[in-house]
Amino acid sequence: xxxxxxxxxxxxxxxxxxxxxxxxxxxxxxxxxxxxxxxxxxxxxxxxxxxxxxxxxxxxxxxxxxxxxxxxxxxxxxxxxxxxxxxxxxxxxxxxxxxxxxxxxxxxxxxxxxxxxxxxxxxxxxxxxxxxxxxxxxxxxxxxxxxxxxxxxxxxxxxxxxxxxxxxxxxxxxxxxxxxxxxxxxxxxxxxxxxxxxxxxxxxxxxxxxxxxxxxxxxxxxxxxxxxxxxxxxxxxxxxxxxxxxxxxxxxxxxxxxxxxxxxxxxxxxxxxxxxxxxxxxxxxxxxxxxxxxxxxxxxxxxxxxxxxxxxxx
Numbered sequence: 283x284x285x286x287x288x289x290x291x292x293x294x295x296x297x298x299x300x301x302x303x304x305x306x307x308x309x310x311x312x313x314x315x316x317x318x319x320x321x322x323x324x325x326x327x328x329x330x331x332x333x334x335x336x337x338x339x340x341x342x343x344x345x346x347x348x349x350x351x352x353x354x355x356x357x358x359x360x361x362x363x364x365x366x367x368x369x370x371x372x373x374x375x376x377x378x379x380x381x382x383x384x385x386x387x388x389x390x391x392x393x394x395x396x397x398x399x400x401x402x403x404x405x406x407x408x409x410x411x412x413x414x415x416x417x418x419x420x421x422x423x424x425x426x427x428x429x430x431x432x433x434x435x436x437x438x439x440x441x442x443x444x445x446x447x448x449x450x451x452x453x454x455x456x457x458x459x460x461x462x463x464x465x466x467x468x469x470x471x472x473x474x475x476x477x478x479x480x481x482x483x484x485x486x487x488x489x490x491x492x493x494x495x496x497x498x499x500x501x502x503x504x505x506x507x508x509x510x511x512x513x514x515x516x517x518x519x520x521x522x523x524x525x526x527x528x529x530x531x532x533x534x535x536x537x538x539x540x541x542x543x544x545x546x547x548x549x550x551x552x553x554x555x556x557x558x559x560x561x562x563x564x565x566x567x568x569x570x571x572x573x574x575x576x577x578x579x580x581x582x583x584x585x586x587x588x589x590x591x592x593x594x595x596x
Contacts (some may be wrong), residue, residue, distance in 0.1 A: 283409065284332040287449055292326045298343065300324040307337075308404075310350040310435050317343045320484035329449055333406040334463045336445055340399035348392045349385070355424065356384045356404045357470060359438065367391060372426065381437055383474055403441055405467055412511040413467040416522060424474040428454040433473045436546055440469040447572040455512050455568040460507035468510075493531045495540065496524060504543045506570065544569040545584050547579075552592040562589045 294300050301313035303326065315322050324341040340362070358365065358376065365376045367384060371393040376382055385391035387407055429437060444466045448454055496521050499516045514524040528536050548569045555565065563574045566589070571577035581589045 283406070283457070284334070284423045284463055285452060286331075286459070288330045289331070289449070290328050292324075292328075294324050295322055297322050297324075297345075299350075304347065308349070308356070309352050312348040315343055316346060319343075329445070331448060331459070331463065333409040334466060335402075335404040336441070336449075337402040337404065338399070339402050341395055342397050344397065345395045347395065348390075350390055352385060352390050352404075353387055354404050354406055355387055355410060355470065356402050357437070357474075358382055358384050359403075359441075361401060361402040364396045365398050365400065366394040366396070368393070369426070369510075370408075374426065374428070376428060379434070380428045381434040383424055383426055386424070386426075397417045401441070402472075403466070405470060408470060409463065409467050413464050413509060414471055414511075423476055424471075425476050429473055437469060437473045440466060443573070454572070455567060455570075456570040457465045457505070457507045458567060461570050462507065462572060463514070464509040490531060491526070492519060496528070496536060500536070500540045500543050504540065504547050508540070516525070541580065542584065544571070545581060548581070548589070549585060549592060552589055553595075555593065557593045560593075562593060565589075565593075 294303065297313055297315050297319050299324070301311055303324070304311050304313065307326065307328065322341065322343055322345070325339070327338045329336040338361075359381045360376050360378050362378060364378075367374045367376065367382075369385050369389055374382065384393070384402075428434070433499055444462055447462050448459065495517045496513050500512055510521050510524065514521045517524060519527075524536055528534055528539065532539065548565055548571070551560075551565045551568070552562070562578070566572075566574055566577040571580075578588055578590075580588075587594070
């Protein structure tokens with residue numbers, strides 16, 4: 283599902299070739315340039331991580347696309363100019379700074395690109411369902427409206443973090459890759475959650491046993507690439523039920539608890555390791571912490587000192 287990033291670039295001045303490229307990487311389409319096609323120019327740059335794709339896309343002129351269903355969730359952030367999107371009877375115009383879902387994964391749509399440049403984040407439905415764990419496809423329960431400025435800024439911070447983490451480290455471990463991709467999927471589900479999302483009902487007397495099973499699973503598996511869906515599956519409950527149980531019984535989330543388990547393992551390694559033979563960054567990455575700065579912040583909050591100080595006392 284996930285793999286080390288594969289970075290590709292594509293440039294063409296031929297509308298037919300551009301349409302073929304869009305069909306290859308997004309969906310079948312009909313492309314029509316409404317101006318002088320001699321000036322057409324399309325660019326696409328992609329970092330492909332398997333279940334997650336980070337693109338920049340642009341084409342000159344005013345270009346109309348009639349698109350078949352994408353089969354994935356794509357979030358667009360407009361960087362320059364405007365984009366019109368029609369889905370069934372709904373029309374939206376996105377301008378610079380707007381962040382919005384292009385279309386539901388199983389719906390045809392039409393779009394007009396007004397010489398625009400945009401950032402596109404594509405996530406497979408399987409990854410969203412794994413993170414969400416709901417009774418229906420997570421991709422069908424997202425809202426179309428552009429995000430408000432606060433949510434758009436939060437989404438962009440997550441995208442930037444994911445890009446910095448996964449594209450700057452050629453030796454990204456499966457643990458780091460999986461946890462970072464799930465963070466992006468969870469952020470998407472949170473940012474575009476419908477306003478009428480409901481919480482499942484969980485019997486109070488079922489919480490302690492459920493939480494004990496989940497805690498035992500996390501304690502036994504911190505070195506594995508697991509997410510909240512894996513923990514829920516191991517406990518034979520839905521993701522939402524597991525989250526409710528943790529929030530009510532422990533006042534935290536399953537992934538925050540798992541992060542603390544991994545912090546404890548990292549601390550044990552820092553205490554036991556000769557500082558001449560390892561670095562904080564290497565030990566942090568071993569336990570799924572790709573960003574050394576965030577690892578240090580979490581570590582200091584948990585133990586009252588920086589990880590480098592623990593390592594030096596060895």
